[in-house]
Amino acid sequence: MLRYKVVETSQVDDHxxxxxxxxxTxxxxQLEGVxxxxxxxxxxxxxxxVTFTREESEPVTE
Incomplete structure (x- = not known):
């Protein structure tokens, strides 16, 4: 199962x-895009x- 993660930031600098x-990572x-x-x-x-993905074998219940 492919899982997605989205990280939002208002501090947009290289650091x-x-x-x-x-x-x-x-x-x-794994980085998907910015x-x-x-x-x-x-x-x-x-x-x-910043969006990331990863494969997980079992569904995660939240």
């Missing part, structure tokens, strides 16, 4: 994105959504 990538997640939400008045993104 924070690096931390998110290193933390979640160390837990067995999506940025832009601000109208700025050239820098206001938020980032």
């Amino acid at each position: 924070r994105l690096e931390q998110i990538l290193n933390d979640w 160390a837990q067995g997640w 999506h940025f939400a832009m601000r109208e008045a700025s050239r820098r993104p206001g938020m980032a959504f």
Whole structure:
């Protein structure tokens, strides 16, 4: 079963994105993509959504 993980951050800089990538890949997640939400008045993104996937043999109940 393919599982997805979405991590949202409003601190969009190289250090924070690096931390998110290193933390979640160390837990067995594989990077799927990074999506940025832009601000109208700025050239820098206001938020980032980092998505990960991983295969799990049994469904996880939440």
